[in-house]
Amino acid sequence: MKKYFSVGEAAKAAHTTAETLRHYDRIGLVKPSKKDDWTQYRYYTEQDIVQVNTVRALQLMDLPLQEIKQVLEYDDLEKIIAFFERAEKKADEKIAALQFSKAKIQVAKADYQRNLELQRKSRSAFLKEYPQRMLLLSDTLEKPTLDNLWNYLSHFYEKVTPALEEKFSFEDVAGIYTQQGRSRLFAICTHYVDIEGLQVLPKGRYLCANCTEETKEQALRELLDLARKKYGAEPSFTVQLIVVSGILHWNYEVQVYVGS
Numbered sequence: 001m002k003k004y005f006s007v008g009e010a011a012k013a014a015h016t017t018a019e020t021l022r023h024y025d026r027i028g029l030v031k032p033s034k035k036d037d038w039t040q041y042r043y044y045t046e047q048d049i050v051q052v053n054t055v056r057a058l059q060l061m062d063l064p065l066q067e068i069k070q071v072l073e074y075d076d077l078e079k080i081i082a083f084f085e086r087a088e089k090k091a092d093e094k095i096a097a098l099q100f101s102k103a104k105i106q107v108a109k110a111d112y113q114r115n116l117e118l119q120r121k122s123r124s125a126f127l128k129e130y131p132q133r134m135l136l137l138s139d140t141l142e143k144p145t146l147d148n149l150w151n152y153l154s155h156f157y158e159k160v161t162p163a164l165e166e167k168f169s170f171e172d173v174a175g176i177y178t179q180q181g182r183s184r185l186f187a188i189c190t191h192y193v194d195i196e197g198l199q200v201l202p203k204g205r206y207l208c209a210n211c212t213e214e215t216k217e218q219a220l221r222e223l224l225d226l227a228r229k230k231y232g233a234e235p236s237f238t239v240q241l242i243v244v245s246g247i248l249h250w251n252y253e254v255q256v257y258v259g260s
Helices: 007-013 018-026 046-059 065-072 077-121 154-159 216-231
Strands: 042-044 126-130 133-137 174-179 182-191 198-201 204-211 237-246 249-259
Touching: 007 018, 007 042, 007 046, 018 042, 018 046, 042 046, 046 065, 065 077, 077 249, 133 174, 154 182, 204 216, 216 237, 216 249
Parallel strands: none
Antiparallel strands: 126 204, 133 182, 133 198, 174 182, 174 237, 204 249, 237 249
16 A cells, blocks of 8 residues: 655655645646645655655756656656766766865865964964074065965076076075065075175064964054064064965065064
8 A cells, every 4th residue: 555645744755845846746747646636635655755856856967847857758768767877977077076176165265264373373473583694685576476486596596696606595485575665575595695685684583473465464563563562672674484375375474673
């Protein structure tokens, strides 16, 4: 004896709505196995619910209801099976595309989470002790871009004459030096001889904070204010070390000098 389900029960079993089942019935897509002549109540079997689930799955493949109706009306079982095989292949392709998209979303989410953490840390200033550092300032580069960060140190070797090139080497670090309103990218020298463009960073304590591009100006203002109020310093320059966090993104450690 067949078991029958009301329209509400069938809708719940198929994870859809009663109105959707009534719509399927009206357009002849999935008709209930039994309908009360007096009350017009619809009653569905388990096989009907399987068919509803099939329709819902095919809809997720962006197939219009009219095309689904035509397939379900086929008399040729081989044609129906062939259609479902094509739909299954399309579903696999869609799953693969969604998995690829999910992976990209996860990478982007992790990047934003790192940025959020850096924003939270940007208000937490900390002191670092540095030895004297010798910078070679760029003549033309004022701010980091994808182009100038790629093979960064080559810009500074090009600044050195070929005769002196062997006398220079640099740390694998990028940064921005700002003084009197002018900013220039720099490389930190590990070996050097005296040429134009060198700039000494004095030995001593530097007040630092981590920040993003968006919070950098605010972080610098807060550090300068803290340097004046807490340490009685009047920094004449600022340093921004560039911290590369991905192919398309970088953050900063901003520094102001507060004395030896």
